Amino acid sequence: MKGATIVLSARRQDVLASLFRSSPFLIGLIIVAFWVICALFGSHIVPYDPYAEDILNALTPPSIEHWFGSDQLGRDIFSRVIVGSRDILTVAPLATILAICVGTVLGLLTGYFRGIVDDLISRLIEAKMAIPSIIIALLAITALGTSKMTVVIIIGLSFGTVVARTVRSAVLSERDLEYVAAAKLRRESAVHIMFIEILPNILSPILVESTVRLGYAIFAVATLSFIGFGLQPPSPDWGLAISTNYAMVSGGYWWTVLFDALAIASLVIGVNLIADGLHGALDD
Amino acid sequence: MLHYIARRFALSLVTLFVLSLLIFFLGQVLPGNVGRFLLGPDADQQAVEMLNHQLGLDRPLLVQYGTWIWRFVQGDMGESYVYRTPVVAFVSQALLHSLKLAAVAFLIVVPLGIMGGIIAALKVNRPLDRIISLGGLTATVLPEFVTAILLILIFGIWLRWLPISAAWPDGAGALGQLHYLILPAMPLVLVLFGYIARMARAGMIEALDSDYTRTAVLKGLPWRLVIWRHVLRNGLLPTIAVVATQTGYLVGGLLIVETLFRYQGIGSLIFNAARGRDFPMLEASVMVIGVTYAVATLLADLLYSFLNPRIRMVSSR
């Protein structure tokens, strides 16, 4: 992200030094890097074809052959967990990027211009806050049908409003600073003031917000898949796997859900450790 | 103060109005011919039109919205497409159930989260603070269905301490119901714990580092009194203000938890209504959530302004 490099170049040493002194941040980085590698190259390194069914070996508990056991179609769960990072690591980052773009523009406009547009959009965002994102997604996906693109757009727009709130409040604390008045006294255009003068100064909160949002996007995509409104079979997606298998938990087939649950947990925690580390380092 | 309450109340109404528009028109975007959907593909076209007419779906949108909202305000939420009985009964029953579950979660998490935040702040940067902060962060960011699955595996399947379904047998007393509600409440507790502890910790640290705390310490007051009178009150104010706004989140969590534990609450009602395209049910339940949210945030704001003299005295913020 270009913004990140601008922020870092200004105080690169300070920020990087304090980031790499923080062990939670490093752990998060390692976890996320692991899953990114799995998403990129997973299909080449896994022992079994994650889609290959083997009914004779269905629901076998973890063993030497099937480290994480197999599901009711006899597919190797280890292979499916490794490859399962791919879809969520495509959909969630795309949704986050969309949210950041929409939210930044919306936040800059409402924060800088204030007035009636700001009031209106703020009311709308407030109203949206009253219903959980998951329900909005549910309604929208019912209307538009399930596809990766729909999920990206729904989550992107829904999170965009949250990002807009963050950006707006950052803009509000900048717009009355004298450098903005100085720019007006140079007859700079509103676009210049918003994007060249103000934006670089609020990149830190935007950067932190984008990592936090990525965490929640993963959260949301996994949850949507779990309730059947996200990624669709036969994707080896973790949330989807838990959704199909959790009815069997009471039958004692715990391995069909445990590893997927741990995979989601590790990825979400990893992203949030990074977000937390960034927040600590960028927050003077 | 009165002026402030009135203003705040008016704002809630505006928000609710916008919300109702949002819900109603989002419902209209949902594709398909309702009559056709309800009667199935083989039904006679005339019957479909007849049904649509009966349901009022052939009238202009604004009229439909007006009728809907007018009836809603009077407590008439319409009739379920699926069950063909008034929605009100379903929604109120489900709301009651959900409130029970939410209450259990809140009663556990609010004291726990605030205590956690206070302890972390008093031991800032020490091991105990690290544990609470990182533990809280972890708990907050995990999706409810993930923690629920893990909890079910541990307490329901392996240890067999708690039932894995929330549906208690008929005639269960309060304690018996509680036994069934603890496991479903836990994922909600975990998510909220990190959030509340974090807020409380940040507020407490700010109060501890403030000039007025310095004044109090240098007066020679005992540490216990400094914390009790000066730090806690100012430090926890922001936390109190946001706890109630979490009802918005809570419903999202309820949707997952109720589905997983087969609990008849507002969350599972919404989920099923969405699947079955039961719009009156869907609209009514989402609207009820909005109202609950608005009331909760209103109460929180009032509590906040009551505790904060600077708002109490000045009428606007």
Place this chain on the structure above:
Amino acid sequence: MGRSMTEPALCLNHLSVAYRSGGRDRAVLRDISLKIAPGEAYGLVGESGCGKSTVALTVVRYLPRNGKVTGGSVALDGADVMRLGPEALRDLRAKKVSMVYQDPGRALNPSLKVGRQLVEVFEAVGVPPAEREPRALETLKKVRITDPGSVMQRYPHQLSGGMQQRVLIAMALASDPAMLILDEPTTGLDATVQADVLDLITDLRRELGASILFISHNLAVVAQMCDRVGVLYAGMLVEEGRTREILASPRHPYTVALLRCLPRGAQQKDVGRLDTIPGFLPTPGALMSGCPFAERCALADDRCRTEVPELRESGDRLVRCHYPERAADVPRSTPADVAVPKPAGVGAPVLRASNLSKTYGQGGGAIRVVADVSLSLLPGETLGLVGESGSGKTTLARMLLGLVPPDPGGLIELDGKALAASLDRRRDEEVKAMQIIFQNPDSALNRSHTVGHIIGRALRRLGGLRGADLDSRLDTLVAAVRLAPRYLALRPRQLSGGLKQRVAIARSFAGDPRVVVCDEPTSALDVSVQAAILNLLAELQAARAVSYIFISHDLGVVRYLSDRIAVLYLGRIIEIGPSERLFEGPNHPYTEALLSAVPNIEGAQNARIRLSGEIPSAANPPRGCVFQNRCPRKLGAICETSDPPLAEAEPGHLISCHIYEQQFLGAAEIQGQRRRTHDRKAEGV
């Protein structure tokens, strides 16, 4: 009080303190020794970052989490503060030592009533519950709070800054402490409020006999308040002695230079330059091998750079310098006698404003921040705007610039042509002609942009320059504000406050403006930096014939730079006239009070004119003359019923007061009556 007269109330013995940051300890106090006798008032002065406040916090053992004492000891009333157990420390804080802080608004708990917070002091000391409230009331009376009963029932935010500080002083004195620490107690308060608080402290000192450690950056305030003074530089005590002697004949080169930086008495820009101190204040925690002042000292030799001088006795005082006897002869770093032609100050006004008003809010809650102000500005002239907070001086400046639209009816003319009210509708040349230098360069410069970009962009937009023209103009401009070219690649946060302000000045001069508004351009800066900025502004004005509107609360600074001065009160100009006339009198009664409130560096106490009450809210100004409810020279009913017009008391000197309106006799007669105001010297630091 049973204390032995030989034992000092406070004794710092080779005290060193360090803050841990970025993984290492940074020394903020180095080997500080000082003693304060019972009943004595000791002043600790120094510029920002010298460690003044750290001294105070160490004495009460309230260092921040990352601070620690690395050597030496603190004895308070005989007790070794660093070795006390928790209970003994609490007892010491409750009974022996009290502190008053810089920012009274934040030092009081916002959610507890004032009375409750005051009563707590007696609780800590161990006074029985029934006696606490009466004693609290009594203490409030002692700090001259009228109606203490109602103040007890109020929350801190309902009190003015001056009242809050009185409450804190009451709290500090309630336990009758042996030691009172005042850490910049009047910084941030208005001049008249500051004077009230200082008077109060002086009076209480006579009554109570507590020792005082008075910490301030303001030499004049310390001169007025303290028996002895210590000068801190980079965490070291560099000079200590009797206040009067140090100020009259300093022996450390730093003290010498610091005193020369102050604009004094009748010194004005066209007569001579202020002296400056070259270089920068060392950053806190900087490692140093020799004398901390060596690299800025004109006398320094190799010994100074390699050997840290001891604090030695030199005549009647202690000096930390290898060559104290030579300090008086430190050469000036800026020649005093730069001849600057006094600007012509003739011709048609470059800027004229008539009947400017600004009202915020509507309906019943209207607040009139600026009311019916008219003024004009000649080419090359400086008009000083003086007023306390809420006087509307900044709003007035922003209206002139077009940043805030005035109420309908007001007129602003540039070179005789009317300007549009809002900036968007002004023409390019009109916008270019009026620029501003803001108070705080930190927020006035975009922290994401480099210095080169900031100045270059201004040259491009305001100067219309491109390419090679722009580069060469950039070099000239940067040289004109005495910035080294290497700073062009840096960002504002890498520069010191003085350098940042130079960047802001360069930016405002990019388009060759006719008028520059200077909105408190030096009030965020240290004294040694302020002098250089004031010199620069004077030079630029002489070279470019630009007119200034110079806003400041510091009368000494205003006097140095201004040709004419306007005094604002509640959004109205109540007096305007030539600079020297304004300081000579006759004056508006408010101006008299303002002038008498400024502490005097020579330590001689002015005949203070005390104002009753507080500045009224602009939402609810008094009827008739806006000053009538506080005026010590109020005539009677006429003041309550009619608003006096600005009338000419002398040629070019206008006063809005019924006294002068009625008397409008010869100026000489008025002067005769007001003779006592003549020897007033207004100086601030």
